[in-house]
Amino acid sequence: MEIKIFTGLVIALIILAILNKVFPGFFIKLCIHTILYCLEIILVTCFINSIFINFELFNPPSNYLEALRNYVFYYTLYQLLLMVTFKLYDAAETDALTAIKSAIDKFQVFAEFDRKISKVDLAQLQETIYSSKITFAKRHRDQLIELLEYLENYNNELISKEDIRGYLKVQSLNIDLKIKTISYSWMNSILLRVIK
Structure with missing residues (x-):
């Protein structure tokens, strides 16, 4: 049958x-x-x-x-x-994405007002990258390392205000989409x- x-x-x-x-x-x-x-x-x-x-x-x-x-x-x-497994996996993914988005949104404010990112904020981001409190996969850490490089280049005036704002906005929108996708039933x- x-x-x-x-x-x-x-x-x-x-x-x-x-x-x-x-x-x-x-x-x-x-x-x-x-x-x-x-x-x-x-x-x-x-x-x-x-x-x-x-x-x-x-x-x-x-x-x-x-x-x-x-x-x-x-x-x-x-x-x-499936519910238990995916719920735990998706919660860890959402936690990581939310931490990344929070950092990106914070740095968007700096770029919007044409301010340099302080060494304290860059050090906090560096600390977040290697934090054991947040369940980061390698791809999350790579994304944060790339973000750190962009921010350092922005501070050193290798990237314009418009370029860093565009980069941060696109990253933020992509993370929003990933977080929304996690809640879909087909997941x-x-x-x-x-x-x-």
């Missing part, structure tokens, strides 16, 4: 992917995302089902109602695992996170 559903979804996905190339549109993309999410659910619930049956944690279902109950349980278990799907 699962194989038939899975095969039907894969065929529908292929047809929609072809249609998306010819007639790209919102509805087709929505259908593709929905099918990908359904494929993920079927793959994971079938995988969990085989584990539970192979390790004899559950008896094989004797009728469709028991099978449905088991799959609902597997789906719930999977969603709980609760592994496949959609990877594909989008």
Whole structure:
């Protein structure tokens, strides 16, 4: 039964992917995302089902109602695992992005009023880069190191006021978008996170 559903979804996905190339549109993309999410659910619930049956944690279902109950349980278990994992990951990501955005917004004010950035503020940024209090990934630290270089170049008049303001504004807008993206519902799907 699962194989038939899975095969039907894969065929529908292929047809929609072809249609998306010819007639790209919102509805087709929505259908593709929905099918990908359904494929993920079927793959994971079938995988969990085989584990539970192979390790004899559950008896094989004797009728469709028991099978449905088991799959609902597997789906719930999977969603709980995803929710906890993604919630913690997304919280750490949001924490890091918020710290970066806070620094960027602070330095935007300096640039806006044509003021040099004080050595104290640059030292605080340097401290933030290597802080163990914030969960920074390498890409976050690299972004802050790049910011520090831009600010030092601005202080040394190698970058104009307009250039530093433009750089800081674009960085701030990009971080805003990343923070908003984290709250989207499709972020609760592994496949959609990877594909989008």
